[in-house]
Amino acid sequence: MATTSCDVAIVGAGLGGCFLALLLGRRGRHVVVVEQAPSVPSGGADFLKPPGLRVLARHGMAHLIERHGLRRDVIRYYHDGEPIKECRFPDGGFLIRPYRELVELIYASCAMEGVEFRFDASIDDIVIEDGHVEELALSNGDRLRAGVVIGADGTKSAVREALGIEQRTMPYERLLMRVATVPLSASVAQLNRLYFSSEGWLAYLYPINQDQARVFVGLPPEDDKEIFQDGIPALLDELKKFVTDSSDAFDFLQPATWQRIKVSSLRLSAYHKGNAALLGSAAFACHPMTGMGMSYTLHDAELLADVICAAGGDHELLDRLLYARYEPRRHAHRQLIDYGDALAATFRDRDAYLAAFRPDLHVHGEAAAALLPG
Numbered sequence: 001m002a003t004t005s006c007d008v009a010i011v012g013a014g015l016g017g018c019f020l021a022l023l024l025g026r027r028g029r030h031v032v033v034v035e036q037a038p039s040v041p042s043g044g045a046d047f048l049k050p051p052g053l054r055v056l057a058r059h060g061m062a063h064l065i066e067r068h069g070l071r072r073d074v075i076r077y078y079h080d081g082e083p084i085k086e087c088r089f090p091d092g093g094f095l096i097r098p099y100r101e102l103v104e105l106i107y108a109s110c111a112m113e114g115v116e117f118r119f120d121a122s123i124d125d126i127v128i129e130d131g132h133v134e135e136l137a138l139s140n141g142d143r144l145r146a147g148v149v150i151g152a153d154g155t156k157s158a159v160r161e162a163l164g165i166e167q168r169t170m171p172y173e174r175l176l177m178r179v180a181t182v183p184l185s186a187s188v189a190q191l192n193r194l195y196f197s198s199e200g201w202l203a204y205l206y207p208i209n210q211d212q213a214r215v216f217v218g219l220p221p222e223d224d225k226e227i228f229q230d231g232i233p234a235l236l237d238e239l240k241k242f243v244t245d246s247s248d249a250f251d252f253l254q255p256a257t258w259q260r261i262k263v264s265s266l267r268l269s270a271y272h273k274g275n276a277a278l279l280g281s282a283a284f285a286c287h288p289m290t291g292m293g294m295s296y297t298l299h300d301a302e303l304l305a306d307v308i309c310a311a312g313g314d315h316e317l318l319d320r321l322l323y324a325r326y327e328p329r330r331h332a333h334r335q336l337i338d339y340g341d342a343l344a345a346t347f348r349d350r351d352a353y354l355a356a357f358r359p360d361l362h363v364h365g366e367a368a369a370a371l372l373p374g
């Protein structure tokens, strides 16, 4: 049992925690990352949109991240089998790279900056005195004393709970999500296609590398029980009703292993308290249809790194800077969460979905959205 002192303790070695650790390590801060799992997480995210790519480029990471990733610049949308829209991404488009690979690359870069990782170690207790986190007690008995504590510990964040920050979690109850990894077929290799149906189903098919594809299926909860729990041959019958240009993938879908994914939105009343702040899915969660969660998280990590370095160990200054520069991120996040809610609520209705669709937010994220009306 040992007590370690450090400049910054980060709870959670996902994208947000690892990227922040990298930025702080590069600026000479002593950073300890505590992760409950034996390795970085696998998650469900595959798309890194232009805003996130730009953040990585600013830190010299773009080349490394893109080396084995796939670039795409069009998504074609269908409703009840008919093409209704193409969303185009300029300047090289977006990157497809499975979450675990992305996080592993950033994690590996942390090693060169002296960041310390404690895997298989969760948080048993968070000692707070006078509104400041004084100490983290780890499950292995070790203790961590840090000038700044970051909760990058996902949607069920223990740091958020300890800080007592008010939260609103809303599960997307009308749409259950399932995902499978299957062999790549020609139509999926050709184009990303996202199908919606007026019966409340969706199917998204895209490649994740030269050999494999990811397939997301969303469906009403009452259909999920019938299709996935009582036997999946009926899955193909349902998909054939609205998935028109990807039939060469059908043979792969029936034998696939379909994992269920819980998706909720998360809104908070604050992102920090004293010397502790929340990052990534601990701070906000939106519907994955926006494809922007990682981009915003990378930008937030960049901002947090600047604030922590500018405060230079002064607790009062840190608190003030977090208020002034980090808390306003809640407005951008709220806009994204509202947008995800609108997409999830309208996709059954073709016209309502097209009216809700925001190319500015979808492609460029907050920067463009701030410049354009409505």
Ligand SMILES: Cc1cc2nc3c(=O)[nH]c(=O)nc-3n(C[C@H](O)[C@H](O)[C@H](O)COP(=O)(O)OP(=O)(O)OC[C@H]3O[C@@H](n4cnc5c(N)ncnc54)[C@H](O)[C@@H]3O)c2cc1C
Residues within 6 Å of the ligand: 011, 012, 013, 014, 015, 016, 017, 034, 035, 036, 037, 040, 041, 043, 044, 045, 046, 047, 048, 049, 121, 122, 123, 152, 153, 154, 155, 156, 157, 158, 261, 262, 263, 279, 280, 281, 282, 288, 291, 292, 293, 294, 295, 297
């Ligand atoms: C189905 C799905 C698809 C998505 N697709 C996309 C996409 O295509 N593009 C996109 O930009 N975004 C997408 N997102 C959002 C994206 O996944 C998140 O924005 C991103 O993963 C946030 O990273 P994070 O570091 O906060 O969280 P996480 O990756 O969740 O990391 C949290 C880490 O904290 C650890 N942890 C938790 N509790 C503790 C504890 N008490 N002690 C120690 N460690 C702890 C966990 O084990 C985990 O490793 C998707 C989300 C979902 C749910």
